[in-house]
Amino acid sequence: MGVARRRAMHQILDRPKVFDDPLALRIAGELPERPEGVFGKNLRAFVAARSRFAEDHLALAISRGVRQYVVLGAGLDTYAYRSAPGVRVFEVDHRATQEWKRERLRDAGIAIPSSMRFVPVDFERQRLGEELVKAGFEQEQPAFFSWLGVIMYVTLDAAAGTLRFIASLGPGSGVVFDYASEAWEPLARRVARAGEPFRLFFEPAELARLLVGLGFGELENLDCDGINARYFSGREDGLCVAGGRAYLIAAWV
Numbered sequence: 001m002g003v004a005r006r007r008a009m010h011q012i013l014d015r016p017k018v019f020d021d022p023l024a025l026r027i028a029g030e031l032p033e034r035p036e037g038v039f040g041k042n043l044r045a046f047v048a049a050r051s052r053f054a055e056d057h058l059a060l061a062i063s064r065g066v067r068q069y070v071v072l073g074a075g076l077d078t079y080a081y082r083s084a085p086g087v088r089v090f091e092v093d094h095r096a097t098q099e100w101k102r103e104r105l106r107d108a109g110i111a112i113p114s115s116m117r118f119v120p121v122d123f124e125r126q127r128l129g130e131e132l133v134k135a136g137f138e139q140e141q142p143a144f145f146s147w148l149g150v151i152m153y154v155t156l157d158a159a160a161g162t163l164r165f166i167a168s169l170g171p172g173s174g175v176v177f178d179y180a181s182e183a184w185e186p187l188a189r190r191v192a193r194a195g196e197p198f199r200l201f202f203e204p205a206e207l208a209r210l211l212v213g214l215g216f217g218e219l220e221n222l223d224c225d226g227i228n229a230r231y232f233s234g235r236e237d238g239l240c241v242a243g244g245r246a247y248l249i250a251a252w253v
């Protein structure tokens with residue numbers, strides 16, 4: 001809900017928008033009235049930029065013929081409900097989160113398209129590939145994955161297992177995710193208080209070694225300066241990412 005609200009606030013507060021999501025406000029529901037401080041504004045920028053980065057790369061994958069999109073740890077992501085025709089979307093998340101999302105979709109009057117499948121998976125306990133195939137995912141076809149705001153919550157085993165599965169798919173497959181090399185305060189304190197602490201961090205070079213070792217070829221890594229140069233340059237409202245050693249990465253098989 002926290003990130004969905006930030007995407008929704010981005011639709012209202014920021015011009016030009018970095019990430020245009022016509023369903024963001026409907027799915028988020030009521031927004032907090034108190035104004036955000038600098039930290040909140042930077043975090044909103046990061047949340048908008050990572051969704052934009054994911055959907056920019058998804059568009060590239062689709063232009064190259066990919067027709068399966070897997071949204072890992074989907075939360076209240078809305079791509080499936082405004083997706084390109086012909087693209088099958090698989091939303092992977094905890095079963096409980098998916099039940100809550102269905103209620104939110106119903107309350108917001110957002111229909112679930114027939115091209116979309118909910119796939120309940122706990123990355124720590126279940127094999128992603130097996131569960132996807134049960135839901136109709138075609139393992140011999142390439143697929144694009146996003147994994148936004150999740151890797152910092154899982155164990156290294158779960159992260160590597162998921163990335164290994166993606167790397168095992170055919171050429172043209174790829175994944176986008178965000179990660180951090182150290183805890184981003186005060187966000188880290190906030191999520192720890194909520195019982196879901198950040199626990200997995202990577203230095204960029206260490207992550208690149210892991211990804212190449214798993215079988216990924218082309219990598220594109222953006223640090224905060226790179227994100228600002230790509231998505232926030234020339235603005236008059238000062239919206240930018242800052243203050244955290246956070247990164248976006250795209251990895252292609």
Ligand SMILES: C[S@@+](CC[C@H](N)C(=O)[O-])C[C@H]1O[C@@H](n2cnc3c(N)ncnc32)[C@H](O)[C@@H]1O
Pocket residue numbers: 003004072073074075076077092093094097121122123124147148149150153154
């Ligand atoms: C911060 S939210 C990000 C949601 C969404 N990707 C976005 O950007 O709006 C983290 C998501 O990861 C999911 N998640 C965290 N740990 C998980 C696990 N072990 N297995 C499955 N999902 C998990 C949560 O249920 C939640 O939907």
